[in-house]
Amino acid sequence: MELDKVVETVLGRIFVQLEASGRHVHVTREQAEVLFGHGLTPKRPLSQPGQYLANERVTVIGPKGEFQNVAVLGPERKEAQVEISLTDGKTLGLTPPVKLSGDVSGSPGATLVGTVGRVIIDRGVIAARRHIHMTPEDAARFGVKDKQVVRLQTYTNRPLVFGDTVVRVSPDFATYVHLDYDEANACGFQNGDLGRILP
């Protein structure tokens, strides 16, 4: 075992890697056809296995403003979802509820514009509740369970402890904390920064 692999393994037993998620969109296969004339195509893989940044991008339009060139993540899902920060919500003129990804009940809609068409969704705009993707092995090691709410100390330029952080456990995940950009900037996150689940 090389030294940096050892270091990484040791750190991974104490700390969790932080990641900031920029605003992004998930669409269905049918919506991808309308927006781009074809399904999503992968540009590069993301930290979560099987997930990718698509080559395709959209404009997201709200009542008061829009964002152009917004990332679309694949593969396609069963329902569209637009994940933005509360700051982004101000720009769009929307108040996204803070919800776990996949829970879009009661959320506002938006208009998505692609290269060949547009789609109006009547719900799906959320601010993703902060969460930790975790493998079953890491969950066992940290002594946490799927859906458990934990506190997370950040070792960052503006250190803080995030309460209300949901653990999501699946063999399909890699272990990463996902913050939105309000949260990332509030703690002064920089790439490579670590967090620690507090007892």
Next chain:
Amino acid sequence: MELDKVVETVLGRIFVQLEASGRHVHVTREQAEVLFGHGLTPKRPLSQPGQYLANERVTVIGPKGEFQNVAVLGPERKEAQVEISLTDGKTLGLTPPVKLSGDVSGSPGATLVGTVGRVIIDRGVIAARRHIHMTPEDAARFGVKDKQVVRLQTYTNRPLVFGDTVVRVSPDFATYVHLDYDEANACGFQNGDLGRILP
């Protein structure tokens, strides 16, 4: 003593009121003359005694973008200061250091445009380090001193504990926590929300 006054007094011995500061600018008297043709004029008072939102507004221009209609706070100061969030910094194309208000050493500059003129400042753009303005009476009650760094629990929609929060004590202050909008959104702040200094 009326009941709501009693309630307010009791709450004030346990909690501290949170406030979110939007992006804003301080200018010197000379700069106000160049920008507006006259000194600043008060539109409405702020929570800190003697401080006011001015009727005058500026456009702040950075290398990559600008913000129009930015609040100017009075009275005038000895040196210009532009207080923005790290998110705002991305839009302007600047990386503001996280510093206490008044400490602009090593910070980038910007162009300010008023109704009659423009001013180029070669430093002064910062992200204000989170802080608590406090009266000497409240400082004594909470057992903290000027410049002390404390942890602050927020009782908000997305609760968290801000580390690295600086207490500033002066008889000229009213007791309020000042957060920027990254921090306010990261904790889900809404007007009237409270925080508590942790031991």
